[in-house]
Amino acid sequence: MGSNQRLSLIDIGRPGDPAVFGEQVRTAAAEIIARYPAGEARSALLPMLHLVQSEQGYVSADGIAFCAELLELTKAQVAAVATFYTMYKRSPTGEYLVSVCTNTLCGLLGGDEIYRALSERLGVGMNETAGTPGAPGSITLEHAECLAACDYAPVVTVNYEFFDNQTPDSALELVGELQAGNRPLPTRGAPLCNFAEISRQIAGFVDRRPESVRAAATGAPTEAGVRLAQQLGQQAPSYPVSDRAGGPEHAGADAETKAADNTGKPDYTSSNDAPLNTVKSDPAAASPTGGQSERVDEE
Numbered sequence: 001m002g003s004n005q006r007l008s009l010i011d012i013g014r015p016g017d018p019a020v021f022g023e024q025v026r027t028a029a030a031e032i033i034a035r036y037p038a039g040e041a042r043s044a045l046l047p048m049l050h051l052v053q054s055e056q057g058y059v060s061a062d063g064i065a066f067c068a069e070l071l072e073l074t075k076a077q078v079a080a081v082a083t084f085y086t087m088y089k090r091s092p093t094g095e096y097l098v099s100v101c102t103n104t105l106c107g108l109l110g111g112d113e114i115y116r117a118l119s120e121r122l123g124v125g126m127n128e129t130a131g132t133p134g135a136p137g138s139i140t141l142e143h144a145e146c147l148a149a150c151d152y153a154p155v156v157t158v159n160y161e162f163f164d165n166q167t168p169d170s171a172l173e174l175v176g177e178l179q180a181g182n183r184p185l186p187t188r189g190a191p192l193c194n195f196a197e198i199s200r201q202i203a204g205f206v207d208r209r210p211e212s213v214r215a216a217a218t219g220a221p222t223e224a225g226v227r228l229a230q231q232l233g234q235q236a237p238s239y240p241v242s243d244r245a246g247g248p249e250h251a252g253a254d255a256e257t258k259a260a261d262n263t264g265k266p267d268y269t270s271s272n273d274a275p276l277n278t279v280k281s282d283p284a285a286a287s288p289t290g291g292q293s294e295r296v297d298e299e
Ligand code: FES
Pocket: 101, 102, 103, 104, 105, 106, 107, 145, 146, 147, 148, 149, 150, 151, 153, 154, 155
């Protein structure tokens, strides 16, 4: 692990050359930037980092320089983001990124044993690659925080596709198949692709394979609560924002929110758990047009 980390730090310290990215990547980058309001290209940084990662298998010094140039950021700003999120890799990644959830629930149910078994079989540690990065059958191993699939614990993902309810034996069989050049079907979700392809998808370019479009994203455990509620005719109630804020200490913030809303309408939330109070972070959303006309005018 140590040597990989040293290499990546040295790499990120290079000046970087944005010219290594050709016309095709620049066209894709322009498409990403065009998704954001004029003058706010910097908002495109996260997908842009996935785009450069799709080209080189990691976020290199060149990738950082490329993002900085196109988004009018400093390289330090780009590097700060790239080194904060674990999805951005700092050394070249294998054809497959195998992530083992070792967070509390998965860890207790066997995630730690799975990680140990894979680490031993592959002969690598965290963020290290068995095989030549990018080459067929190469595998980068990582342990991950909660992969948002606790109802299938312990889980392993391969290039972010789920393999549910794993055991050390099933996980060893899985990586054996990958190393042999096979692509076992995930428990749910799209069929596997390589790390470059999934990085491009995460950058916002759609996976158009018919089998991906048809693939089911959820399984029975995910839907069990909803189905039971349907059977019982139950719905989650909406509730006032003031209740949600959690007590008198938040009264000032609530009053501020209501004043900002100024709609004269009851201050209720939706019945799901989506982020609320967006008026504060996006004042345009409070306007009668929801900010649409302002954005059109800017263009
Ligand atoms: S703890 Fe492993 S998916 Fe949540």
